[in-house]
Amino acid sequence: MAQKPSIPKGTRDFTPSEVAKRNFIFDRIKKYFELYGFQPIETPSFENSETLMGKYGEEGDRLIFNILNSGDFLGKVDDQTYRSKNSLSIASKISEKALRYDLTVPFARYVVMHQNEIDFPFKRYQIQPVWRADRPQKGRFREFYQCDADVVGSDSLLQEVELIQLYDAIFSELGLKGVRIKLNNRKILAGIAEVIGAQDVLIDFTVALDKLDKIGVGGVTKEMLERGISQAAINKLEPLFSLQGGNIEQLQGIQNLLAESEVGSKGVEELIFIVQTIEELGLQSAQLSIDVTLARGLNYYTGAILEVGAPEGVKMGSIGGGGRYDDLTGIFGLKDVSGVGISFGLDRIYLVMEELELFPKAIDQSLEVLCLNFGEKEAMAALKLVGKLRKSGIKADLYPSSSKIQKQFKYADKRNVPYVILIGEAEISENSFVVKHMKSGNQTTYSLSSIEDFISKL
Template sequence: MKPSIPKGTRDFSPTEIANRNYIFNTIKAAFETFGFQPIETPSFENSSTLMGKYGEEGDRLIFKILNSGDYLSKVDEKLLSGKDSTKLTPQISEKALRYDLTVPFARYVVQHQNEITFPFKRYQIQPVWRADRPQKGRFREFYQCDADVVGSKSLWQEVEFIQLYDSVFNTLGLAGTTIKINNRKILSGIAEVIGAKDKLIDFTVALDKLDKIGKDGVVKEMISKGITENAIEKVSPLFDFSGSNTAKISSLEAMLQTSEEGMKGVEELRFVCNSIEELGLQSATLEVDVTLARGLNYYTGAIFEVAAPKEVKMGSIGGGGRYDDLTGIFGLPDVSGVGISFGLDRIYLVLEELGLFKAVELPKPKVIFLNFDATTDLLKMKAISELRKNNIKSEFYPDLGESNKQQKRQWKYVTNRALEFVVSEVDNDVFTLKNMNSGEQTTCSLSELIEKLK
């Protein structure tokens, strides 16, 4: 049977790894420039840590891990015969692969609260897993690159995150990215003034799909969730909201006069947008998008989403927001947090489509010692050890090339890997060195060889 990998996962070639590392290194450098520190958390968590934190849709996409051993032996017969997966799953699975990096981070903060200096600025670059339907730009295993601040309610954090997005995408050459911003308090206020406060989650989840399913699709979903046609009529101006950020904020202010929470959201949005207007961005655009909801339960303030340049058809390449009460679910109330995430895999596809990857040089040795004479192998290996002690990347071709055909194979290896220097012969501690770029060939001692290669 032909080997394969699970749908939604990928193998990566050396060139792809080099390109991915270019993105990783760009993001990591920006994180550290902005004062963030790295942490890591396990690839899997206790199910109780993850379940119930992402809403009903998110819970369905969490990969569950079967308990080790005979996981069915202790399950009640009635549960087995009932075939109710929601009741059966907790009995046979106590752990799950992480769905994102934010909830594990909240758990980390609570667990290590006595060791942390607040406000705590952390970044985390690790893979996550989602049992989603694979499609372009959407995988079941992918990396997230997150930065979060906990322990500060200052809106300057939101301002800095917008600058951080702008800095990374500017460095990557991704001009024309749009950083969309909204505020969960505004969405709560809208739900309140249209009389659908008890349907806030249904309202925001449906509204968040406007780009994908259009106005008619959103209306149909809202009605199916019990939101009245009268309420939908009141909110219909949001479906065609336009104008400058200032104009949009003014319209929202007029709409939300009767909602204290909604007005608070308008104030926060105005502060962030005005600050960015004063500070300026390098290449990205900040855009108020009142349909932006991001269907996660835990956002309480600003919501971010980054759209790729318009010439590329791609979903969001970043997103995040403020979650004032996230650590409260783990028993540590009143710790405010705000964070953003970079979608590495989608950013990769965008850079690839736009031809923005710089020519990457794959890891390779500075010099290779060819193997035409087995009697000199030990001399070559001793020389290679000395070169490596001098931080000169060196390689020994392991298979002996006695025949003409075998020797040609070694030279072809040199050509295919575009290696710069070749030691083809060693005779009484005299090394024959060839520069493959210039074609120049010289003989030298080991000390001279080290100097030349340095």
């Protein structure tokens, strides 16, 4: 007996309806990427391991899917290395390539390799799948799509402003009103660490601070103490836990706290410019808020940090994020090329839209018209009609065999076809066709020489 097939955990098959809904999101994201002047590129699904490793931190490196070398991949492993059972030592000898973890590092590699062909500032978008050996859970998969937009070769803060507007425009188009765009700056985090004397444990400090909304002040305090940050240093953070007022008022409060930090003050100035510009230009529906605890991508973000949360009432992790990286291409030898970018989490956006029932009701209607098959002569007449309908942009098809009419109607019903066409012997002799509206059951007869009369009513 054949074993029942399965797919790897964290991956999915997609039904025609699901693909249609995903394409609905893709199309609108792509539309606005291009409206904002971004150009498409694509990179390979796998990269040389040395391109990816060491770019995402120790935890990120563990989530990279390595690809075994072809052929006798154990042949290059000497007995001593094999007996050591050191996975890192063995991996470097049996795997030279890996599936891409994200689109940002491959993009940096692309910029360096094609720098003489690129016109800077270079605005690129990329919509492709990525892979992570993560623990599967709701909204988190091992294979998923990222939709990225980046600008490299410009350090203007107007790029951050434009990317916030881009988030707002796309989510408004998708019907996701009231998404929450949180904004912080890597320089502010560095400034806070400097002021409280925690520069040497900056990563530990920010990782703990980032959990404020999950574990509260008490939890953050406990974790910081466990990470070696003194109680005196933590006490200096208290003003951050009670910031009041709008975005500008909060930034002014942070500015007072960081008055003695040059880098921290610079970060506050950058955010004040971004917030004031956005307030002057306005947003359609998104809500922009300062979140000084936000810390993401600390290994390469150097300026503004963005994260997008789902609308109020929807339990979901971030559905987008990004930030400014002043020297990401430097890891590949091209120094001083500033960039900033954002990413859309397609799979989470899909789940949110499903929960809020935002997809158009007819989105999975893959067929508008089905011609029934009454036999060879009738099928030929129906095929000619189907051809004309398709030329008019109507999704039409002919049932492939002259099965029982009840079976053909059942097929049309399962396919959610709104109109069924009947061309039998009587219709051929009268040069006509009958259209049945499946929902109402009403039937209308049209002339085969005046198909436009039917098309005009679709």
